[in-house]
Amino acid sequence: LEDAFGRACVSCSKSEFPMTTANFYAQHILKHATEPVQLKQTTYKKLSNFLRFKVQEGIVTVKADKGDPMAHVTSIHRGHVTLKSYRQEAAKNNKTLTKNNNKKKKMALVNLYRIPHHFVSLYHLDSDDVKATKAKSPERQGTGMLTAPEARAILETYISAHNLVDTIMAPEDVKVDGPMCDTLYKTKKPHYPTEVSRKDLATTWLDHMEPAYALVEMPGSKITLLQKGNPPKVLVEVSMRSGRKFITRIRGLEVYGVNAEHFAKDVAKRFACSVSVDMEAADGRPALPKGCAEVTTQGNLAQELKALLLGDERLTSHGGAKDSDYCLPKNVISVTLKRGVPGKKK
Numbered sequence: 001l002e003d004a005f006g007r008a009c010v011s012c013s014k015s016e017f018p019m020t021t022a023n024f025y026a027q028h029i030l031k032h033a034t035e036p037v038q039l040k041q042t043t044y045k046k047l048s049n050f051l052r053f054k055v056q057e058g059i060v061t062v063k064a065d066k067g068d069p070m071a072h073v074t075s076i077h078r079g080h081v082t083l084k085s086y087r088q089e090a091a092k093n094n095k096t097l098t099k100n101n102n103k104k105k106k107m108a109l110v111n112l113y114r115i116p117h118h119f120v121s122l123y124h125l126d127s128d129d130v131k132a133t134k135a136k137s138p139e140r141q142g143t144g145m146l147t148a149p150e151a152r153a154i155l156e157t158y159i160s161a162h163n164l165v166d167t168i169m170a171p172e173d174v175k176v177d178g179p180m181c182d183t184l185y186k187t188k189k190p191h192y193p194t195e196v197s198r199k200d201l202a203t204t205w206l207d208h209m210e211p212a213y214a215l216v217e218m219p220g221s222k223i224t225l226l227q228k229g230n231p232p233k234v235l236v237e238v239s240m241r242s243g244r245k246f247i248t249r250i251r252g253l254e255v256y257g258v259n260a261e262h263f264a265k266d267v268a269k270r271f272a273c274s275v276s277v278d279m280e281a282a283d284g285r286p287a288l289p290k291g292c293a294e295v296t297t298q299g300n301l302a303q304e305l306k307a308l309l310l311g312d313e314r315l316t317s318h319g320g321a322k323d324s325d326y327c328l329p330k331n332v333i334s335v336t337l338k339r340g341v342p343g344k345k346k
Contacts, residue, residue, distance in 0.1 A: 001042055001050065006086040007032035009059065009076045016317060018063060018074040021051060026272040027319050057082065106311070107224075107256065108216045109231055109329035112145040113209035115154065122179040129154050139223040145212045155205045165198075174201050184208055215256070215329070224257070231332060234309065238300045239338040246300040246341060251288060253295070256328050258309070260293035267297055267305070270320035274298045302335045303344050309333060 008028035025047055030037060044050040048070040054060045059080050065071035078087070115130050128134065132150065135141045146154075159165060164175045173195045176185065181192045184204050215225040234252040241247060253260055260277050268275040275297045281288050288294060307315035310333065311324040337343060
């Protein structure tokens with residue numbers, strides 16, 4: 001108990017106080033315990049007795065509320081002499097953690113493009129270029145999944161082969177020919193443009209490609225997943241129950257390699273809340289894809305779960321999001337607050 005308390009004191013920031021003694025115990029002391037803490041087997045018997053002793057030592061200050069003299073911990077004297085060894089231990093661990101975090105693998109989401117079949121025949125495109133046969137990454141070779149520069153290069157090759165640019169008078173403009181009218185500007189019929197800027201044409205070209213995406217492990221640029229279509233979202237939804245209580249539901253974890261069962265156990269431990277895992281959607285909820293689950297937690301934990309999944313503890317002040325093992329790509333998490341759910345501050 002003493003060691004867990006000492007480590008908790010030096011790990012907390014000033015901005016986290018005041019906090020209830022219950023939260024301090026559940027989110028910080030228990031988190032830093034190397035073995036299960038049995039309060040009743042200590043000489044203190046109760047948390048309030050333990051904290052009263054620490055107040056007398058001058059390590060913490062507390063505030064009474066509703067008859068409980070130990071209701072809130074208001075501050076911690078981190079410079080106290082009894083915390084010196086814990087400060088040194090924390091500094092050493094932070095140095096090691098920083099070093100390891102620099103090596104920690106992260107996941108990036110890369111948008112890819114597939115050229116539609118009718119484009120290939122209309123533009124008489126090279127099949128090897130369209131199939132990405134010469135792609136730098138072996139995982140993409142022959143898949144037809146192109147990066148944006150590769151897709152634009154195919155367009156530039158077509159423009160050059162058909163002399164659609166007046167390199168002297170208007171090098172930044174491209175003449176619009178028949179295939180372009182039929183595929184890129186069909187909605188403007190019968191008022192087709194005769195010339196467009198190179199930049200606008202490249203944007204329109206990409207907009208008419210079929211979407212695909214890749215999950216890339218960084219550093220190393222190792223592709224772990226290639227899929228057609230748009231990248232799916234991890235959906236986080238907070239709704240209100242009776243008595244202004246909230247529940248948070250999250251689905252779509254499996255696509256990004258997160259096991260729902262393991263995630264639920266981790267969330268329950270980090271945030272000291274009740275968590276359940278459902279393989280079938282509740283009544284009135286959209287059906288779950290085969291093999292996917294929905295995780296449900298008590299309380300409004302939208303911001304905390306987002307911080308945990310992105311591996312960015314700066315998004316929340318809750319200590320449970322620290323030292324995350326997850327590293328989902330940015331912009332894949334979609335948060336929805338249902339009617340009656342207030343937004344939470346960081």
